Amino acid sequence: MVDQIFRSSLPSVALPRRSIFTHLLGTCPRTPDLVGGFPASAPAFIDSVTGSTISRGALRSFALQLAFSLQTPPNPLKALIHAATPPVVLIFSPNSIVWPIMLFGAAAAGFRTTLANSAYTPSELKYQYLDSGARLIFAHPSLFGIVQEMLTSIGYSESDIRSTVVLATSAWFTNTPHPNTNREFSNLTRLEDLLGRGELASEVSFDGERSNDTFCLCYSSGTTGKPKGVETTHYNLTSVIDIVKPVWPPKDKLPDVFLGSLPYYHIYGAAKLLLLPVALCAPTVVVAGFEPDEFLGAIAKYRATYVLVVPPILVVFARHPAIHKYDLTSLRMIFCGAAPLSPDLVRVVRERLQSTGSNVVITQGYGLTETSPTVFILPLEHACDRVGSAGLLLPNLEARLVREDGGEMLTDIESAGELWLRGPTIMKGYLNNPTATAAAITPDGWLKTGDIAVRDNGGFFAIVDRRKELIKYKVLPPAELESVLLQHPDVADTAVIGVHSEEEATELPRAYVVPAKAVPEKEALSFSLGIQRWVASRVAPHKKLRGGIVLVKQVPKSAAGKILRRELRDRAKNDVAFGQVRARAKL
CATH class of the missing domain: 3.30.300.30 (ANL, C-terminal domain)
Structure with a gap:
């Protein structure tokens, strides 16, 4: 098989090997006022409804408190933690201000996390719970009924459920109570019960080769059969953050603020709204779900500069009258992923936003759960003249366009090939599924994406077709x-x-x-x-x-x-x- 290996036109960056927690929230005795290299007092996450804000320092402290309780759990949780090494916790919640506490708390404790779609039915949740080997479930109060039905279906008693479920409550922080929590959930452990019991002196280390340990298990639709647990390592995540930075817009005079309703259970939302903003010391406004007026109102209220969306949200921006009700002049960039953008849609949205006084640029990227996720980003300076392009290959990554694999012709599109990728962001493999892993990753480390791509002379890639049959509506198999x-x-x-x-x-x-x-x-x-x-x-x-x-x-x-x-x-x-x-x- 003879095909060209493409490398990024951007300079390679140094990629440290350490835990995602250390990378983003680490401290040094010489600079106690800094967390992750930035002031501990800087805001990290803001609740869109109440304005309640978690600073970088508070986020680190809350996470280490949660990590302490995960390692030395109170009753009735004690029986489950020692059942697996490392233990796996499942997060089942819509976006919430406490999501980063749960995610970073698990990382600090040395645990794995599996992130479940908050729209799952009991049977869908059951598959992921059992397949991932999860022992503890952080469940939003509104979703406890789903969890209860799921656990009951596999034979859990009431006491088993009490020892397995932690309510992912946020009222203790936002002072906005969840409906009926006092009456319905009096026997369950709540997130706040795991805070204030103690605090780890420091996070569990994943330096060196340990950085290849799995941290996150998002479930990918795949092309056949059931969804598969993608083993995303600490090194995968620290690497994707660091290779995105060179193409992310440099800081402007005004402070940057991220906002988006991308679900945190998806690798796109987790990486771009929970991790990247912490690396850039830019707060994220936490938005649960998408309602046009509330979403646009939050952009105006918090002076958001970076808004992350998927194409259907841009469709709303193209039509909804609320676009003229709010001051959107803070916007610098709308970043879109998950599916290609049509030039007409980009043009219409930009013209509508410009008519409100916003000089925003709309750009896009490409990635997969298996690539942690970002592979290509279209730089802002090319967002208008390269609409439809997925962008440039990020630093430290390699790409190939393969036309023939094992005697099989992969595409009949001229100059195109199946996109294969190699680099530090490629997943470790599919959990408990060596056959699927071997089918997806070659012995020399190339991930077969299943997407058919072309590359122009400027190094810009575009996705033109796909071998795999995923439906691009929330990525369905x-x-x-x-x-x-x-x-x-x-x-x-x-x-x-x-x-x-x-x-x-x-x-x-x-x-x-x-x-x-x-x-x-x-x-x-x-x-x-x-x-x-x-x-x-x-x-x-x-x-x-x-x-x-x-x-x-x-x-x-x-x-x-x-x-x-x-x-x-x-x-x-x-x-x-x-x-x-x-x-x-x-x-």
Whole structure:
């Protein structure tokens, strides 16, 4: 196999080997007033609703207090901590001001964390809980019912649940109580119960080779079967932070403030809203969920300079009247990831924001959970003339565009190839899944992304297609939805693809369904909507079949039985699907 290895045009940077906690919140006896090299008094996280603020020094102290209790837990948590080495804690919560305390507390204690989608159903949560080997669950009070149902389903008693669950409460900090917490959760341990009992003198060290220990287990959709636990190491995370810095905008006269509603359970949100801002000494405004007025109001209130989004949020910015209600002149950059941006969408949003007096630049990047995540970033100076490009390869990384692998032609697009990546941010592997790891990473360290890319003479990369079949709506694996559909008694066969929605600036999952018995034409609509509702009742909201359902006589497959999704994507342009979500009129 002969193909060129591309290296970044940006100079390599020195990458220390230490824990993510030491890297971002470390201290030195000679400079006791500094945390992570910046003033301990500097704000780190701000609650968007109440304005409650955690300073860098307070964040370090809270994390070390939590770490103390994780290592020497109170009753009734004592029985679980010694069950695994290192122990794994699962965080199941929407974005909250206490998220960084939990994440950094686990890091300081030397624990692993697994971050679960806060929209999960009990069965989806059960898979991740068992697969990750988690022993302790930090659960937001609003999600305790999901956790309780999940643990009960695997045979946990009430006392077992009490020894496993810590309520991720924030009222002790924000003075805004959670509804019904006093009455419903009186027997459960709360986060504040684990603070104030003591404080580790220093964090657990992961210097040198120990930096290759796994810290974070986000679950990647993969291309087949169940989601897989991606083993992200301390070194992966410290490296991705340090290689992003050279292409991040330099400090301006005004103080920088990060804001975004990206979920912290996703590697994009975790790295870009929990870790990178701490490295840059710029506070993050904590936003839970996306509601246009509240989101835009928070930008104005906190004078946010960097706003991190996904394309559907830009669609709202392009249409929603609230864009003219708020002072958005503080904005310097909107950074978008998770799916490619269309030039028209970028133009419309920028023109609307400029009409409000905001001189913002909209740019984007590319990455995967398996790459921790960022690989390419489009520098601000090229954001307008290179719209659609994923950007430049970050320092210390290598890339290849592979056209043929093991005799298989990977793409028929001229000058394109499957993007393979190598470098310090590549995951350790898939947890408990050596077969999947070997299929994804070559013996000499190249990660096969499954995405088809091109590179121009200026070194800018663009993603033009993909081998893998992920649906770019919250990154969904078709196989997972297909396995749910095949449990329906009236479904004989099915295939799921993503269909592009111009209105939503993303792909929506659509199912092609072969009914188990003939469906009269007059009953096709009710039959399809019934299946759609049935699936919706069994999956998280982001996995609903928003692209609708198309009834077919057979699913196109290769001689080996592989679903020919490209054929379905070609015909999807002309198919009319029952139940497809249309543009929301209010936008």
